[in-house]
Amino acid sequence: xxxxxxxxxxxxxxxxxxxxxxxxxxxxxxxxxxxxxxxxxxxxxxxxxxxxxxxxxxxxxxxxxxxxxxxxxxxxxxxxxxxxxxxxxxxxxxxxxxxxxxxxxxxxxxxxxxxxxxxxxxxxxxxxxxxxxxxxxxxxxxxxxxxxxxxxxxxxxxxxxxxxxxxxxxxxxxxxxxxxxxxxxxxxxxxxxxxxxxxxxxxxxxxxxxxxxxxxxxxxxxxxxxxxxxxxxxxxxxxxxxxxxxxxxxxxxxxxxxxxxxx
Amino acid sequence: xxxxxxxxxxxxxxxxxxxxxxxxxxxxxxxxxxxxxxxxxxxxxxxxxxxxxxxxxxxxxxxxxxxxxxxxxxxxxxxxxxxxxxxxxxxxxxxxxxxxxxxxxxxxxxxxxxxxxxxxxxxxxxxxxxxxxxxxxxxxxxxxxxxxxxxxxxxxxxxxxxxxxxxxxxxxxxxxxxxxxxxxxxxxxxxxxxxxxxxxxxxxxxxxxxxxxxxxxxxxxxxxxxxxxxxxxxxxxxxxxxxxxxxxxxxxxxxxxxxxxxxxxxxxxxxxxxxxxxxxxxxxxxxxxxxxxxxxxxxxxxxxxxxxxxxxxxxxxxxxxxxxxxxxxxxxxxxxxxxxxxxxxxxxxxxxxxxxxxxxxxxxxxxxxxxxxxxxxxxxxxxxxxxxxxxxxxxxxxxxxxxxxxxxxxxxxxxxxxxxxxxxxxxxxxxxxxxxxxxxxxxxxxxxxxxxxxxxxxxxxxxxxxxxxxxxxxxxxxxxxxxxxxxxxxxxxxxxxxxxxxxxxxxxxxxxxxxxxxxxxxxxxxxx
Numbered sequence: 001x002x003x004x005x006x007x008x009x010x011x012x013x014x015x016x017x018x019x020x021x022x023x024x025x026x027x028x029x030x031x032x033x034x035x036x037x038x039x040x041x042x043x044x045x046x047x048x049x050x051x052x053x054x055x056x057x058x059x060x061x062x063x064x065x066x067x068x069x070x071x072x073x074x075x076x077x078x079x080x081x082x083x084x085x086x087x088x089x090x091x092x093x094x095x096x097x098x099x100x101x102x103x104x105x106x107x108x109x110x111x112x113x114x115x116x117x118x119x120x121x122x123x124x125x126x127x128x129x130x131x132x133x134x135x136x137x138x139x140x141x142x143x144x145x146x147x148x149x150x151x152x153x154x155x156x157x158x159x160x161x162x163x164x165x166x167x168x169x170x171x172x173x174x175x176x177x178x179x180x181x182x183x184x185x186x187x188x189x190x191x192x193x194x195x196x197x198x199x200x201x202x203x204x205x206x207x208x209x210x211x212x213x214x215x216x217x218x219x220x221x222x223x224x225x226x227x228x229x230x231x232x233x234x235x236x237x238x239x240x241x242x243x244x245x246x247x248x249x250x251x252x253x254x255x256x257x258x259x260x261x262x263x
Numbered sequence: 264x265x266x267x268x269x270x271x272x273x274x275x276x277x278x279x280x281x282x283x284x285x286x287x288x289x290x291x292x293x294x295x296x297x298x299x300x301x302x303x304x305x306x307x308x309x310x311x312x313x314x315x316x317x318x319x320x321x322x323x324x325x326x327x328x329x330x331x332x333x334x335x336x337x338x339x340x341x342x343x344x345x346x347x348x349x350x351x352x353x354x355x356x357x358x359x360x361x362x363x364x365x366x367x368x369x370x371x372x373x374x375x376x377x378x379x380x381x382x383x384x385x386x387x388x389x390x391x392x393x394x395x396x397x398x399x400x401x402x403x404x405x406x407x408x409x410x411x412x413x414x415x416x417x418x419x420x421x422x423x424x425x426x427x428x429x430x431x432x433x434x435x436x437x438x439x440x441x442x443x444x445x446x447x448x449x450x451x452x453x454x455x456x457x458x459x460x461x462x463x464x465x466x467x468x469x470x471x472x473x474x475x476x477x478x479x480x481x482x483x484x485x486x487x488x489x490x491x492x493x494x495x496x497x498x499x500x501x502x503x504x505x506x507x508x509x510x511x512x513x514x515x516x517x518x519x520x521x522x523x524x525x526x527x528x529x530x531x532x533x534x535x536x537x538x539x540x541x542x543x544x545x546x547x548x549x550x551x552x553x554x555x556x557x558x559x560x561x562x563x564x565x566x567x568x569x570x571x572x573x574x575x576x577x578x579x580x581x582x583x584x585x586x587x588x589x590x591x592x593x594x595x596x597x598x599x600x601x602x603x604x605x606x607x608x609x610x611x612x613x614x615x616x617x618x619x620x621x622x623x624x625x626x627x628x629x630x631x632x633x634x635x636x637x638x639x640x641x642x643x644x645x646x647x648x649x650x651x652x653x654x655x656x657x658x659x660x661x662x663x664x665x666x667x668x669x670x671x672x673x674x675x676x677x678x679x680x681x682x683x684x685x686x687x688x689x690x691x692x693x694x695x696x697x698x699x700x701x702x703x704x705x706x707x708x709x710x711x712x713x714x715x716x717x718x719x720x721x722x723x724x725x726x727x728x729x730x731x732x733x734x735x736x737x738x739x740x741x742x743x744x745x746x747x748x749x750x751x752x753x754x755x756x757x758x759x760x761x762x763x764x765x766x767x768x769x770x771x772x773x774x775x776x777x778x779x780x781x782x783x784x785x786x787x788x789x790x791x
Binding site (some may be wrong): 071 | 278347348396418437480
């Protein structure tokens, strides 16, 4: 009870200070605010992105060009954050090396044949849905630099398609399609793709993630298109990691690290 | 990765140092993730190889910084206009910390060796992946020149450290990690809120750029939102470094986790957070702005005084060795925060704090390694269980004594010289309460450690029989000492002890290196 009183006091003080600061903010949507127009005497970064990013990268989606090119280093580590979160969860939850635990608790039957009619409806619906979800996920990944979307969003949608299989049938049928060894590999390969694009630039004697120099390898006309294609490449890397880790986190959490039965 | 490193011409390598620093452990972690689950034997060699690469790179960076000046690296080549890309920066403020991180990581990796096939080794690849990713995070934090990039890497290092703490099979470790997750998330969110407020007022995330704006636009620098941004960034980092009222997560997290995790986290996490605080004060807001109102710096110094006294007193009340060391960390964080905020004319307090980051990393590593060896080999976790162990393990005893003497502040160890610089700053600034707290804490440390020496040296109860006292704590029951080669613990311990003494002997040179950057800062030249 006392701790709740203290917590309330702390929250009220923190909120009060934050609100006190809000009164000092530029107006909402103010085109002359520092974030939009820069401070006097300094080049505005937002203006630069709005006016120059298409010329620099030939990517119409400014968000993607900032995310995957100008601040690509951040995004690489965001992917590493997701990977690290997944690794931490496996390290804590996963039960390995105990053979008695491996045996399934109950007999594994396909839910389509065991006479459970409500499962037939769910199973068939999911079977119809999954390809559509996956196709949409691939579209979101592949079209991320032209429209809203990208590797993180597409990866989550793709992982959702595996999770829906695990929910509708059971965890094993999902793991048959994406096994533990495979999802660990896919997660690592995703980050290696991203970092690999960066290191390739270094090999071609430029800075890390300076995609422009990849022009001869990607055979594009001009370094701008090389940037655009590389962004697609790193988005695919992000999607690999996100898909694998999201599904793996679900699989480990839902089965308490045993990777069988599931919910 | 490593093969092309060697084939590249030397000139180009030098330009790429900051990137290689984070990439080598990142690639190492990925290789372990790909191949390590099949064959646990390759995990340790890959870890050691990638950490040795970072050590070489860190030393090369130090050479370059002191020969040719600071290294600026623009990821993706996005240099102009400043702030559009991400800026990595190595100068004399952080280059020594980079070396320290690399040295600690290499030494602890030896300590983490376990025989394949032992109990609880099936998660070896997970451990080493998290270990290397933690190093990626720490290196990345240290070289970041961008306020948001700093946040991303704080997340990398925090998430991996939660995993490393919870990995042991002890329930208390998992619970401590959960507490740490909650506190750490609050800390990171506070930092992010502060950066958000700062971005709203300045429109940039680049540290150099923010400082330019704050020093040339007085109305922005004086605005409420910027002050609140600073407050939130500061409190967020304080949570991460376990500054006194916000230290609750630390003692349990570092004492109930596996020994190798504790040895890596205890010397590095808090110290890197202290560096972040100093970096934010020096390079983002500027010391003029930070020290503009003496009331605030007095308040922080008083908080530090409370932290020092409380940490020391609480350490006296502990019966477990690691818990005691954890409370000493709380006191040491008080040293560094107080030193950084002394605001004396010659900036000796700040210098002492920066030197103490290195010294404390070495001292904490030394003591935690010794405590880890005592726990691993003899099952001794409580202070009373150390009886007679100095005779059983004489080399470990040497390391422990050197670490303890440094903690007390006996010359020629580094602990003496860092206290010397901090006290000099305290006297210059007229903060006598801080000086008294430092001396009091040294006295308490002396009492604490001489009590341990007495028990461990003169106590003659045999070490047997303690091993079964911890049935409720299966994390590290004593293994027969033959199972783990002794040198894996003693070698890093003795190297650390040597570093403690070397840091002390060469304190003049190191302080001169640290002060290079303080003299470089244009608006500080007048102060010095």
